[in-house]
Amino acid sequence: MPASDISLPGMLFCFILLLIPILVSYYFKLQLIGSTLQSAFRMTIQLALVGFFLTFVFDLNNVILNITWVMVMVIVASHTVLKNAELKLQSLIAPLIISFTITNVGMLLYFNTLIIDLEDVFDARYFIPIGGMVLGNSLRANIVGINDFCDQIQRNENRYLSRLSLGAEKHEALMPYVKKSLRNALKPTLANMATIGIVFLPGMMTGQILGGSSPLVAIEYQIAIMVAIYVTTVMNVVLAILILMYRGFDEYGMFRKSMLKI
Amino acid sequence: MEIIRMERVSVTVKDETGDKLIFSDLHISVDRGEKVLIRGRSGIGKTTVFRLILGFTRPSSGGIYFEGRRADPDLFWEVRKRTAHISQDSDIGEGPVMALFGEVFSYSANRGKFSRDDLGALLLGFSLQEDVLTKKFENLSGGEKQRIAIIISLMTKKDIFLLDEITSDLDAALKEKVVDFFLARPEWTVLVISHDPEWEREGVRIIDFAEVVSKTKVGKHAGQ
Numbered sequence: 084m085p086a087s088d089i090s091l092p093g094m095l096f097c098f099i100l101l102l103i104p105i106l107v108s109y110y111f112k113l114q115l116i117g118s119t120l121q122s123a124f125r126m127t128i129q130l131a132l133v134g135f136f137l138t139f140v141f142d143l144n145n146v147i148l149n150i151t152w153v154m155v156m157v158i159v160a161s162h163t164v165l166k167n168a169e170l171k172l173q174s175l176i177a178p179l180i181i182s183f184t185i186t187n188v189g190m191l192l193y194f195n196t197l198i199i200d201l202e203d204v205f206d207a208r209y210f211i212p213i214g215g216m217v218l219g220n221s222l223r224a225n226i227v228g229i230n231d232f233c234d235q236i237q238r239n240e241n242r243y244l245s246r247l248s249l250g251a252e253k254h255e256a257l258m259p260y261v262k263k264s265l266r267n268a269l270k271p272t273l274a275n276m277a278t279i280g281i282v283f284l285p286g287m288m289t290g291q292i293l294g295g296s297s298p299l300v301a302i303e304y305q306i307a308i309m310v311a312i313y314v315t316t317v318m319n320v321v322l323a324i325l326i327l328m329y330r331g332f333d334e335y336g337m338f339r340k341s342m343l344k345i
Numbered sequence: 346m347e348i349i350r351m352e353r354v355s356v357t358v359k360d361e362t363g364d365k366l367i368f369s370d371l372h373i374s375v376d377r378g379e380k381v382l383i384r385g386r387s388g389i390g391k392t393t394v395f396r397l398i399l400g401f402t403r404p405s406s407g408g409i410y411f412e413g414r415r416a417d418p419d420l421f422w423e424v425r426k427r428t429a430h431i432s433q434d435s436d437i438g439e440g441p442v443m444a445l446f447g448e449v450f451s452y453s454a455n456r457g458k459f460s461r462d463d464l465g466a467l468l469l470g471f472s473l474q475e476d477v478l479t480k481k482f483e484n485l486s487g488g489e490k491q492r493i494a495i496i497i498s499l500m501t502k503k504d505i506f507l508l509d510e511i512t513s514d515l516d517a518a519l520k521e522k523v524v525d526f527f528l529a530r531p532e533w534t535v536l537v538i539s540h541d542p543e544w545e546r547e548g549v550r551i552i553d554f555a556e557v558v559s560k561t562k563v564g565k566h567a568g569q
Contacts (some may be wrong), residue, residue, distance in 0.1 A: 218569065241436040244401055248430035250454035250501055252422075257446075259438075334418035335400045 086293040098123070137193070146205040153191070153214045157183045160218050164323070168229040169344045174330050182322035187218050190315045198307050216287060216308055220272070221316040228268030228320040232327055235260045236338050243338075253336045254328065261324055269313075269318045276309050285309075347413065348377040348534050349398060354407030356393055365394055369560035371407070373552065380528055382544045383552030389413045391538045392432070394554075395507040397480070398536075399425055424505075429498030429548045432509035442485070442493060443478040446500075455501050467496045470526075472519060487514035495523065506535045512543060534553065 089097075096216070101123055107197055108115040140148060160181040165172050191214050195204040204210070236243060246256035279285055280302075287308060291301040355369035368390045381542055383391050396402035400421030409416040411424055438445050450459040468475060471492045482490065491511050498506065506527060512520045520543045527535050528546060537544050545551065547558060 239436070242438060244399075245430075245437045247401075247425050247498065248399055248428060249449050250426050250450045251449075251451070251453070255452045286520075335403070335421055337401065 086295070118128070120283050137207075140211065141207045144207045147184040149205050149207045149210050150188075152211055153188065154167050154184065156215060157187060160222055163222060164225045164229065166340055167226045168233065170233070171342055171344060172343060174339075175326060178326045178330065179323060182326065183218070183319060186315055186318040186322065187214060187221075190217055190311055190318075194307065198311075199304075213308065213311075217312055218313045220312040221319045224268045224272055224316045225323050227262050227271070229323055230326060231267045232260055233331075233343065234326055235263060237327075237340075240338070247336055253332060254335075257328055261328070264324055267319060269317060272313055272316050276313060279305070279309060346377045348375055348379075348411065350374045350406045350410040351397065351538075352392075352410070354397065354404045354409065355424055356390065356397070356402060357405045368558040372557055374466070375534060375536065377534055378531050380537070380549045382537045382539065382542075382549050382551045383554055384538075384551060389554050390556050392509055393537070395432070395509055395536070397429060398507060399428060399430055414538055421503045426509060427503055428505040429501065429503040430507045430509070431498055431511050433491075433511070433513060434505075437494060437497070439483045440481060441479055442482050445493075448479075448498065449497055449501065458500060458502055460500070463500055464496070464549070467499060471496060471522070478484075487517070488516070491515065491521075492519075506533060508535065508537045508539070510539055511537075512539060512541045517543075 092259065101119060104119050107113070107115050107120065140152060158180055158242040161176055161183055162172070165175055190206055190208060192332075194213060194217075195201045195206070195209055199209065201209055236257075243256055247253075285305055288298075288305040291304060292298055331342055333339055351371050351373045354371040355370075356367040357364045358367060359365075371394070377503070383394065385391055393402055393552065397404060400416070402545070411420055416424070438448065446459065449455055462530060465475070473489065473492055473496075475492070477485070477489060479557070484495065485493065491514055495511065508527065512523050515523060520541055524541075524543045524546070527533065527537075528548065536548075
């Protein structure tokens with residue numbers, strides 16, 4: 084039993100709800116009316132396009148097209164990470180895309196082959212949404228990790244230099260920052276994993292239940308995807324910080340401040 | 346034998362207003378085993394000399410030589426392993442002092458250099474109690490921090506010492522003790538930035554910084 088279609092009047096009732104944030108913004112002079120309308124509009128257009136596009140992709144279910152679409156997601160994700168971390172793109176984008184590709188596609192193949200045992204591992208119905216979930220959920224952790232690392236280096240530059248003059252190699256001197264950034268980046272994902280099901284019902288599980296799956300099947304998928312997200316996040320953050328360690332410092336071991344946007 | 350030489354070294358730094366000259370045409374040459382005191386008023390760029398030696402600051406022009414070799418990145422990494430840099434604001438870390446020793450001696454360059462006996466003797470020599478090891482570094486007084494930094498640099502067996510105002514927070518008796526200690530070893534090359542007269546001893550070459558550079562950001566007047 085698939086989820087019932089939302090009718091046009093139903094969608095209208097949905098948009099009417101936006102009057103509440105608009106009134107709140109008006110009353111408190113938040114100056115968010117424009118952004119609210121713009122964001123809602125962008126979301127609608129983007130999702131409509133994706134809806135049509137995915138219908139097309141699912142009907143076609145072509146391996147090359149599916150892989151290409153996941154690659155587009157990887158490139159956009161890498162770009163988003165660097166943009167939000169306020170780093171210049173040119174020096175880091177290529178290694179970041181490569182590392183995201185390896186971790187995410189690797190995880191997708193493992194997931195589809197060994198965990199859910201698909202006959203066609205590139206099946207669009209699994210490959211694309213699961214890829215999107217894994218990638219999307221590791222984004223924030225990457226941004227936190229990279230920001231935290233750059234921030235620590237700049238704030239504690241003296242301590243870093245002291246370690247170098249105490250005989251540390253670059254990687255030895257940076258290790259305390261690496262540890263701290265990794266912990267800070269992974270904490271939200273861990274907290275999320277620990278509260279799932281009680282504090283909130285995750286989107287994928289809700290979607291499956293609405294789509295007619297039994298809650299038991301839905302939780303199996305949810306558990307599997309949470310583990311996949313956590314593991315991919317760990318790998319992505321570690322690789323992103325490693326890339327920063329090697330690309331972000333000159334041959335003297337000094338942090339390349341020119342990499343920062345400001 | 347000459348160990349460090351700077352030839353016509355100029356340093357500019359970038360800030361909001363553009364490139365700012367710190368000093369230009371610095372000439373300094375130091376022989377192995379020499380003890381050198383660099384004097385000059387605050388802000389004249391003395392600390393920058395130490396940063397240049399460690400490769401933390403790059404000259405905008407001029408050359409830096411170690412034992413006759415022109416410095417390149419690889420050479421700076423070598424120099425850092427031979428050089429102890431102790432400064433007033435040495436920020437070597439936080440947490441229990443013993444853990445700091447643990448970290449420093451886990452670096453591949455320092456592995457196998459730790460000796461508990463040496464540590465005990467040095468603590469005693471610099472008038473520190475054994476229990477300082479269990480205290481948190483950030484809670485120590487300025488003088489205690491400086492002495493811990495000195496002890497770490499001694500235990501890592503360096504032979505070049507860059508000492509930036511390391512006696513400022515010590516009492517008179519300890520100042521004498523630290524000065525004696527660093528001047529006593531003929532094989533050590535010691536460069537000192539200090540306002541303390543305790544360093545002005547026989548055998549210590551005194552360099553007036555204003556006289557070895559041709560221009561500084563604060564004008565051409567000679568230092569006091």
